Amino acid sequence: MVNTIYVRMRSRVETKECKKITLSQTAQIIAPDQYFQDLHNLIVYELSKNDNQLVVLDVMRVINIISLHFPDCEVQTIGPSQTIIEVIKKKKLTSWPLFLFVWLLLFTGSGLAILNFHEEVSMQAVHQKLYWIITGKEVTKPLLLQIPYSFGIGMGMILFFNHIFKKRFNEEPSPLEIEMFNYQQDLDHYVTIKQNNESVKRLDGDGD
Template sequence: MTDIIYLRLRNRAQVKPNEKVILGHMAQVLAPEEIRNDLLNLPVYQVKEEDKNIVIIDVMKVIQFIQAKHPNLEVQTVGPPQTIIEVVYEKKHMSMPLFVFVWLLLFVGAALAIMNFHEDVSMPEVHQKLYTVLTGQEVAKPLLFQIPYSFGLGLGMILFFNHLFRKRINEEPSPLEVEMFNYQQDLDQYVIMNENKESMRHLDDN
């Protein structure tokens, strides 16, 4: 009697350098209890130094490993056809002087960008005209508008990015997080197409 198992590869899995990748790292498996643990611990790939930080494992290779050990199993796959194995190396601690330098660089750059934008759209003149329209007086520095506007600009940035330092304001993703997600999706697709040898066939392939 042939048993049927269901296999769903994860989009991405993280492992340590020189670690042995087992099926449980990279896939969800629905199988009879008597063979499920054996399948989850099935070795699929051994990470090597020349792999650097990305390895692509195709679902066809996984099926070959499964059927080599359990020839009577019928494998039904759902989900993505490849898994990206990310080799995570130990991160180096950032030095405090470097952190302060990068923080100042970003702060000054953001401040200059905002000031240049305000200069391009003549924001001071706009505030002066609004003050004149509402109060009937002409002043060079309408602080009644400029001070609330400055606080509102900072508050608007916090609400736009949906973060106050590391604290999320609500569960809705910010536009920056959405853009980072789309970038990661495009990057994963590029890596899969270029690093997976099974996804392309060249004229000089046997």
């Protein structure tokens, strides 16, 4: 009777540098009980200092390693054909002056963007017109409308991004999170294709 090992590669994993990567870190495994623990601890890749921050682990390499250690088993793969291993470097402490500079830069830039937008669409004239329609009085600074409107912009941005500091209002992802997810998917796709192209070039070079 042939024992079957089912392997489903994970899309992306994170690990520290210069570390041995096991099969359980990079894939989900279904296997007979007598093999499961050994498969769980099976080393499929060993990081070195020469590796980049992103390392692509191909399923063919995993199948080859499993076959060498378990020759009497059949390997079946499901799902992605590659796992991207992201090497987490040691974090450097961010200096407070740099943090304050970046915060001030973003705050000033976003504030100027809002001010320029309101100037372009003549928002003050719109508020003056609305105030005249509601009260019948003409004023140059309709603060009764401008102050609530200013608070409304801030509240609207909080609700739009679904965050206030680290607190979430609900489980629905914000537009920013969706864009970041799409960017990550595109980046992973690019890395895998680039890695495959480089592997093909190396093989062609060896053939020459």
